[in-house]
Amino acid sequence: MLKQEMNAIYGRMALKDIPWNIEAPPDELVALVQDGTLTACKVIDLGCGAGNYSRYLAAKGFDVTGVDISSEAIRIASEKAVSENVKCRFLCADLCRDLPEQFPSGFDFAFEWEVLHHIYPEQRGKYLENIHALMNPKGKYLAVCFHENNTSFEGKGKYRKTGIGTLLYFSNETELKDLYSRHFKIFELKSIEIKGRTGKHLVNYAMLQKL
Numbered sequence: 176m177l178k179q180e181m182n183a184i185y186g187r188m189a190l191k192d193i194p195w196n197i198e199a200p201p202d203e204l205v206a207l208v209q210d211g212t213l214t215a216c217k218v219i220d221l222g223c224g225a226g227n228y229s230r231y232l233a234a235k236g237f238d239v240t241g242v243d244i245s246s247e248a249i250r251i252a253s254e255k256a257v258s259e260n261v262k263c264r265f266l267c268a269d270l271c272r273d274l275p276e277q278f279p280s281g282f283d284f285a286f287e288w289e290v291l292h293h294i295y296p297e298q299r300g301k302y303l304e305n306i307h308a309l310m311n312p313k314g315k316y317l318a319v320c321f322h323e324n325n326t327s328f329e330g331k332g333k334y335r336k337t338g339i340g341t342l343l344y345f346s347n348e349t350e351l352k353d354l355y356s357r358h359f360k361i362f363e364l365k366s367i368e369i370k371g372r373t374g375k376h377l378v379n380y381a382m383l384q385k386l
Contacts, residue, residue, distance in 0.1 A: 177293060178244045178269060184339065185247035190225055194339065194372055195289050200231040201369060203380070204286070204317070208235055216283035219309060222290030226252025226265060233263035240279055241265045270305045271298040280309045284316070289378070291320035292343040299354055307358040307385060316359060316383040322366050323347045325377040351379055359383035 190196045207213040215236040220229040223241030225248060233239045233256075241263060243249050249267045256263055268275060271294060285306055294302055306316065321328075323345040328335050336342050348364055355361055363382040368375045 180341065181243070181245035182247045184341075185225075185245050185251060188339070190251070193224075194337070196225055196227070197370075197372060198227050200228050201288060201319075203319070203367075203369065204228060204231075204288070207317070208232075213284060213315075217281060217311075218284045218286070219279075219282040221270065221285060221287035221306065222293070223252060223265065224248050226255055226263070228286075228288060229263045229265070230256055230259060230261045233261050237284075239263040240282070242268050242270065244269050271302045274305055274308065278309075282310050283314050285310055285314065286317040288319050289321070289376075291318060292345060293341065295344050296350075300357075303354060303358050310385045312385060314385045316381075316385065318355075318381045318383065319369065319378050320351075321345050322377040322379050324366070327371065327374055327376050346379055348379055351381060355381060355383055358386060360386055 184193060217238045218232055218240070220239060220241040223229050223243050226241045229239045229241035229252065241252055243252070244267070246267045249265045252265045256265070268278065291299070310316065321343060323333060325345060328337065330336065333345055334342055335345060348366065352361065352364055355364070361381065361383055363380065365380055366377055367380045369378050
C-alpha cells in the first residue's frame with residue numbers, strides 16, 4: 176500500500192508541493208559534515224525520495240546509495256543526479272520486506288530523514304533488521320521521525336492523517352529506545368525541533384551505532 180501511495184504522490188504532484196521534499200539538506204546533517212563527525216564514507220540514504228540529500232553528500236565526496244519504496248521517486252532522483260552531474264546510485268526497494276538478492280551492503284553510515292513515521296509499528300522490526308544487515312560493524316545510523324507531541328499536524332494520537340492523505344505514526348522516545356536497542360547502541364535519543372516546509376516540527380532525533 177505504501178508503495179502505491181508514494182508512487183501516486185510522486186507521479187501526480189509537483190516536487191515543490193510534496194511537503195517533505197526540501198531541496199536544502201537539513202541543518203543537523205550539514206553540521207555533522209562540517210564539524211567532521213561525518214567524513215567521506217559509504218552511505219545509504221533510506222527513503223531518499225527525490226535524492227536531494229543523497230546528491231548533497233555525493234557532492235561532498237561520499238559514496239552514496241539512495242533507496243526508496245517508490246519507483247517514481249527513484250526515477251526523479253536518478254534524472255536529477257544525471258542533470259546535475261552528481262555521481263550517486265538509486266535503487267527501488269521495500270526495506271520492510273526481505274532484501275532483494277544482490278542488494279548492496281557494507282555501509283558505514285545510514286540515515287533517514289522523516290521516514291520512520293511512514294512505517295507502522297508492526298513493520299518496524301523487519302525494517303531495523305534489514306538496516307542492521309546492510310551496515311558495516313560499528314556503522315553509524317541517524318534517524319529522525321515525528322514525535323507524538325508534535326502539534327504542527329491536525330489531530331491527536333499516534334496515527335494522524337495529513338493534508339495529502341498519508342497516514343503517519345507519531346512515536347515517543349520510550350518506544351524508539353526499545354526498537355533501536357535491539358540492533359544498535361544508542362548514542363543520542365532526544366526530541367528536537369527541525370525546520371519543515373511551512374514551520375518547525377518536533378521530532379525524535381537518534382544517533383545510533385550497529386551492535
